[in-house]
Amino acid sequence: MLSVDCTRLLDANTVLCHPQTVRARLMSKPLVLSKHAACRMDCRRITLPQVESVLAHGRLDSRRSDPASLPCPRFALYEGSTRIIFADCKQSTNVVTAIDMEISHPCGPC
Secondary structure (H helix, E strand, O other): OOOOOEEEOOOOOOEEEOHHHHHHHHHOOOEEEOHHHHHHHHHHOOOHHHHHHHHHHOEEEEEEEEOOOOOOOEEEEEEOOEEEEEEEOOOOEEEEEEEEOOOOOOOOOO
């Protein structure tokens, strides 16, 4: 069962979700940074305002999203060179990781 307005295509592995529905659902709950996300944000110099901007204005990347993930469906949104993976959990929207798509930062383990 998919938690947001999504459609499973014929091949059963491809799911398309309505971007405005995903965004509204993610924005309706408190934003929580995972330890991993905070570490990656620090290493890649991605700020909390950038994360919030991606959430508010970013485009949904269906290929990198997993709306069937349990217990929290995951959605990749991007704006400019920044991609953020959000988890749509019951009580909060969790930031899973933050990615700079242009620069490969030499980050250590998080």
